[in-house]
Amino acid sequence: MTALPTTTATAAAEASSNKRSRTPYLLIAPGVIWMLLFLVLPILMMVYVSFWTQTTFKIEPILTTKSWQTFFASDTYLGALWTTVRIWLIVLAATLLVGYPTALFVGLFVRNKTTATALLVLCVIPFWTSFLIRVLAWRPMLGKEGAINIILQHLHIVSQPIDALLFTELSVVIGMTQIYCVFMVGPIAFMLGRIDPSLIEAARDLGAGFGRIFRTIIFPLSLPGVVVGAIFVSVMVLGEFATAAALSGRKVNLLGNIIVTQVGSLKWAFAAVAGVVLTVIMGVVVAALLRLVDLKREL
């Protein structure tokens, strides 16, 4: 009588521990299956297709490196590659330059958490409209007869409208900086908000002025936020094509634009090559950024 309940209890405990040990796998299974089917498999497929034989009207699964050779021999593609890297670096620097002070204000100088959250929500408001509208809204702003030129002329700062504002690399950079800046502000503001105010007071008490404190305490402690923000911005900018298409008047061709055109003209192998190149660049960039800080320790 005494033994029986014990055995049942043990069995039940075993069953439940078995169940518990299976639970994590069940939880992760949908995600893993999804990623395998729709991320890993397509990437492998992309790499595979990039070695297929492309003729003008059809593509055949006969392995060749012709597409790769064409890609690296063509000024158009290499130019696009270079433009992508350049725009990415400029936008990354611009978002950091605009975003860090903003984050510094929101995360460090606004000590009221409610106000800080409200300010961050304010940053997100542009996202309540669609991507296309946000991009196209820059046209009436930057155009030859756009808002900025009208204002500058009215203030007699310029006599002739500046045409360099729209349909140039500058307009692409302006548009992208505006769109992606918030992804830089958020993570940095989060990290800055976590800095214990007494650390800054302690540094002041030890004789350090604000510049010193920023360099030795605030910036190093916010670095994980900078890295996370930089990863967000990098991944999104490297894969961009819409902003460039809408604001450059097709003058700025990014790798993303190349892929869109190639797919449009059914040149799957070329598109795959560009896709692989882009994926490799992103991988390298993310890996390099992650080496800057030990995110596991910081978050």
Place this chain on the structure above:
Amino acid sequence: MPMASQTGRNEGAVGGSVLRLDRVSKFYGAKVALDDVSLTVPDNAYVALLGASGSGKTVLLRTIAGFETLDRGVITLKGKPVNEVPAHRRAIGFVFQNFALFPHLSVVDNVAFGLKNAPGVKLDARAIDTKVRAMIELVGLSGLEGRAVTAISGGQRQRVALARTLVTEPQLVLLDEPLGALDANLRSRMCGELRRIRERLGVTFLHVTGSETEALAMGDQVIVLDQGRIAQIGQPDEVYTRPLDARVARFLNCYNLIEGRVEGRGFATEGRLLPCAQIGPAGAEIYALRQDLIEVAPPAQGPNEGPRLPVTFVASEYSGPSITSFFKLPSGAVITVENHLSHRDPQVFEPGRSYDLTWKVDDALILARGTGARA
């Protein structure tokens, strides 16, 4: 104000005092955080600033350090007014309650921070290293130099915080409840350490604490702060044996405070007139009796010699070296009596039985209620 006379005496005598506060006030909206605080902190001394939470002791410390601005009054450091001097140029050390160590720096880099980043004279790397290592040795952290501050114990962090402040050679070190984050065992050890380190360096420590035992044990001088005002300044034994008012006495946690009023040469309470050695300040209405100076006797029939109050025994509490007994007065108020077991065997009392409490007339104090009632 007990300190007013002392402030006057120290006028001009800059060498004797490292810090002086003159009629310092600070408000948060309608709330008065510091109310007309004047005090002088002598050079090369350990001063304990005692106050309950909300008494303004941390605000006072932060004001001295320069983290908060004053609404009124003058703070003088080594003879120079520092009201307009920003915190990082005041040369005052501040040890934070939570230590506020820089989490991304090692022990050495934390300690060296002040030497590397302070304005003015730049030391070369060798000189910094020598100073830092000497300080690390002084606080007993040798061998942990390269450790991350997140990988050491609470007591060790406390020492890093102390070393980081002391290495910059401040004239005055403010410690904001420095032992609050440590466990009891470590706390008593750090008490001795703090005194030793201070004596070695000859600087002044202003140690804020909410614990009366800590304040009495550490301070060469004890300042009691109550509701933003200075309630008492004095030597520890002076504060302990002669609290200035009932609020200080209550805060010391070792006095029985009996309500009543002065009548003629005695104190009327519990339907009796207790004889008094001194009459106490005007409006005094508290009879303060130290818990360890009360005798318990069987109810007496004879004539009263000296003060005596009838009580009923409630319960006892054993606490190692002493035993604490609780008695009820006729009015229902509870009197605490502490007996140190080293003096004699514990008396055994029977719950519900009547006893008489007696004490020496000279041991009783007649006190005013304190700042709260005066305001």
